[in-house]
Amino acid sequence: DAKTTQPPSMDCAEGRAANLPCNHSTISGNEYVYWYRQIHSQGPQYIIHGLKNNETNEMASLIITEDRKSSTLILPHATLRDTAVYYCIVRVGRYQLIWGAGTKLIIKP
Amino acid sequence: GAVVSQHPSRVICKSGTSVKIECRSLDFQATTMFWYRQFPKQSLMLMATSNEGSKATYEQGVEKDKFLINHASLTLSTLTVTSAHPEDSSFYICSARGTSNQETQYFGPGTRLLVL
Secondary structure, three states: OOOOEOOOEEEEEOOOOEEEEEEOOOOOOOOOEEEEEEOOOOOOEEEEEEOOOOEEOOOOEEEEOOOOOEEEEEEOOOOHHHOEEEEEEEEEOOOEEOOOOOEEEEEEO | OOOEEEEOOEEEEOOOOOEEEEEEEOOOOEEEEEEEEEOOOOOOEEEEEEEOOOOOEEOOOOOOOOEEEEEEEOOEEEEEEOOOOHHHOEEEEEEEEEOOOOOOEEEOOOEEEEEO
16 A cells, blocks of 8 residues: 655745645555645545646645655645645545545644 | 535533434535544544445444444435444544545544543
């Protein structure tokens, strides 16, 4: 099963771009990279996912390296409400998501 | 995005009682629903996967007779914690995968269970 490695915590100043890295060196060719976040005591919120190409939506951008062994989630203009634990997940099998420890992102005013 | 609800959001019960948690997909049909458990300061742990109209598939170490899952329709799955004990106190979260956007799971807000 592909595993992911993320830094346990990061700080970012409000209004700046938050760049969250993730390593998934054992990812296989047909496995997607998903990003979710979990604000304290709430259910996880879907952010974005991708396979090979970079992706962008209204919440964030996902940059995947050409060898697919790592990716970066970018929150372009972080706000205090973006403080959460961010999970980088590689989908296992057809539907299952294996959750790591995530990165606790703290946005500071 | 798709909306998933859970009920109740919080429940306190006495040891030995059973607790039912509902998970509903509000604006889409969910062929597959997932149940997770999360202990304080830990990540989500998958408990079981349920497909509409069939028996749930439980992860290793999860007792199927203790955590009863019913997925009777494309919009509703229930998790019943039978004979709950204090060690069952946790944050239970469901997610649903729709038929149209099959790659993405959408999560409910979670149910916090406290067994006294």
